[in-house]
Amino acid sequence: MTDATGPLLAVDGTPLKRKLAQSLFRSRARAFGLALPLLAFIIVVFVYPILDFLGRSVYDARFATLMPMTTEAMADWDGTSQPTEAMADALVLDLVVSKKEKTIGKVATRVNRELSGTRSLFTKTARSAAKFESPFMAALIEKDKDWADLETWQAMKTASRVFTPAYVAAALDRKMLADGSIVQQSEERRIHVKLFWRTMEISFLVTVFCLILGYPIAYLMASLPMRTSNLLLILVLLPFWTSLLVRTTAWIAMLQAQGVMNDLFVVFGLATEDDRFSLIYNKTGTLIAMTHILLPFMILPLFSVMKTISPTYVRAAKSMGATDWTSFWRVYFPQSVPGIGAGALLCFILALGYYITPALVGGQDGQMISNIIDFHMRKSLNWNLAAAMGLIMLVFVLFLFWLYDRIVGIDNMKLG
Numbered sequence: 174m175t176d177a178t179g180p181l182l183a184v185d186g187t188p189l190k191r192k193l194a195q196s197l198f199r200s201r202a203r204a205f206g207l208a209l210p211l212l213a214f215i216i217v218v219f220v221y222p223i224l225d226f227l228g229r230s231v232y233d234a235r236f237a238t239l240m241p242m243t244t245e246a247m248a249d250w251d252g253t254s255q256p257t258e259a260m261a262d263a264l265v266l267d268l269v270v271s272k273k274e275k276t277i278g279k280v281a282t283r284v285n286r287e288l289s290g291t292r293s294l295f296t297k298t299a300r301s302a303a304k305f306e307s308p309f310m311a312a313l314i315e316k317d318k319d320w321a322d323l324e325t326w327q328a329m330k331t332a333s334r335v336f337t338p339a340y341v342a343a344a345l346d347r348k349m350l351a352d353g354s355i356v357q358q359s360e361e362r363r364i365h366v367k368l369f370w371r372t373m374e375i376s377f378l379v380t381v382f383c384l385i386l387g388y389p390i391a392y393l394m395a396s397l398p399m400r401t402s403n404l405l406l407i408l409v410l411l412p413f414w415t416s417l418l419v420r421t422t423a424w425i426a427m428l429q430a431q432g433v434m435n436d437l438f439v440v441f442g443l444a445t446e447d448d449r450f451s452l453i454y455n456k457t458g459t460l461i462a463m464t465h466i467l468l469p470f471m472i473l474p475l476f477s478v479m480k481t482i483s484p485t486y487v488r489a490a491k492s493m494g495a496t497d498w499t500s501f502w503r504v505y506f507p508q509s510v511p512g513i514g515a516g517a518l519l520c521f522i523l524a525l526g527y528y529i530t531p532a533l534v535g536g537q538d539g540q541m542i543s544n545i546i547d548f549h550m551r552k553s554l555n556w557n558l559a560a561a562m563g564l565i566m567l568v569f570v571l572f573l574f575w576l577y578d579r580i581v582g583i584d585n586m587k588l589g
Contacts, residue, residue: 252351391475454536478512
């Protein structure tokens with residue numbers, strides 16, 4: 174009951190608006206409780222490991238933790254003047270402790286990231302550090318003349334920073350100096366930027382090839398009767414039932430000098446028996462194999478969008494005098510742009526992270542940045558540099574999403 178001017182009340186006298194709010198809150202709390210285990214699982218096994226890994230690109234406390242006295246002694250050093258005796262004293266004391274606690278390997282590895290060849294210097298010196306007598310700077314130089322090199326102490330200064338952009342700089346072919354400035358690497362060490370550009374180039378070309386090949390297929394699937402269209406859809410999905418490794422290995426057999434493709438070229442007179450095409454272990458092999466593997470990811474978004482385009486639009490354009498090409502280009506194609514955007518974005522981002530296919534068929538010219546990340550993760554064990562490369566790729570992908578949203582609009586991207 175309620176009077177003419179008062180709020181609506183529930184049966185128990187509670188205002189109806191408050192009753193509805195309480196009911197809605199309980200409904201949301203119940204839904205959140207049901208989703209909470211899945212959310213916790215995603216955070217623990219997916220979000221946290223990724224954030225922890227990316228954090229390694231700017232965080233490395235190994236040297237500061239294992240060589241605390243040296244880190245403190247070098248805190249006020251400008252990185253350009255000669256090292257002090259206090260720095261040498263702290264270094265020797267830390268070397269003695271690290272040798273005793275068997276952590277010298279981690280220390281040497283960290284400094285070696287900044288200056289190649291210092292790992293053996295640290296391990297060799299640590300074995301004799303307990304026998305050194307003051308003055309320790311002279312004892313260090315007597316043990317190895319490299320301790321008189323200012324560059325060695327500068328490498329330790331750089332390694333002593335807990336939060337450092339050194340790995341990100343290294344991923345961009347730059348080097349962080351002891352004074353905090355960043356300079357370009359020498360010519361022979363500039364490989365990462367070149368690989369980043371190659372990765373962008375290959376990903377872009379693969380996306381273009383997928384669009385050129387996938388658009389007519391998706392158009393055909395959307396135009397044919399349901400039964401025939403479903404059969405073609407099964408053929409498009411068929412590669413997903415085969416392992417990626419198997420498909421890539423099959424291309425090795427197809428593209429090699431004595432493979433099926435070159436045999437066909439010889440039969441049709443496009444090549445001679447003694448002068449066959451080089452289609453494998455180069456960029457060409459990478460483009461062919463990756464285009465085949467990613468083609469379904471372009472066809473499916475295109476097909477799902479084209480299936481919703483009514484054929485009456487094209488017929489109406491033709492009835493008003495438009496040619497087949499004009500009706501397609503002015504009427505049908507603009508309606509398929511959301512599918513093109515979704516497929517292109519999906520193919521491009523997937524291509525950026527491919528490493529199995531380039532590793533098997535790419536050779537030296539077809540390697541991508543993902544192969545270098547894999548190398549640092551499994552062989553060189555430089556996870557910090559691998560994380561820095563991953564961070565750069567992530568920033569680039571987020572930039573692509575932002576750019577796509579500004580030009581096309583994320584709301585216009587459709588997957589079906």
